[in-house]
Amino acid sequence: MSWTAADTNTHQDHVIAHVIGATPLGHFIWDETAYILLDIGFVWNIYLDLEMGLVPQSLAIAELNELRAFVDQANDTSSGPIESVEVFANGDQRRMVLNCEAGKLAIETSLKHRWTRIESAPIQI
Numbered sequence: 001m002s003w004t005a006a007d008t009n010t011h012q013d014h015v016i017a018h019v020i021g022a023t024p025l026g027h028f029i030w031d032e033t034a035y036i037l038l039d040i041g042f043v044w045n046i047y048l049d050l051e052m053g054l055v056p057q058s059l060a061i062a063e064l065n066e067l068r069a070f071v072d073q074a075n076d077t078s079s080g081p082i083e084s085v086e087v088f089a090n091g092d093q094r095r096m097v098l099n100c101e102a103g104k105l106a107i108e109t110s111l112k113h114r115w116t117r118i119e120s121a122p123i124q125i
Contacts, residue, residue, distance in 0.1 A: 024098065032115070093111070
């Protein structure tokens with residue numbers, strides 16, 4: 001697939017600035033949204049169009065009772081702190097890559113087909 005670098009808006013830039021240096025502890029998908037659990041006590045919500053937000057973990061769990069089960073079953077990322085974030089597009093699909101100290105975490109979405117997937121990979125040495 002041919003990905004093209006995409007611009008981010010001011011809000012995305014602001015959220016990304018807050019997560020640089022944070023370590024993803026786990027991730028899961030619920031209702032077309034990617035959730036990244038961060039070691040700074042926040043949950044990073046990433047929607048189909050790559051709009052995003054940060055919610056305190058305690059508030060996210062209180063507001064989304066179903067979220068509690070997903071938090072308990074979140075996939076461990078063990079990738080180290082986030083060093084940079086890249087955003088790409090290909091037609092109706094979006095891709096955001098979190099470049100971490102010891103690996104990468106990629107969130108891919110499709111606006112047309114309404115799916116979200118998360119893949120993680122260690123850095124090859």
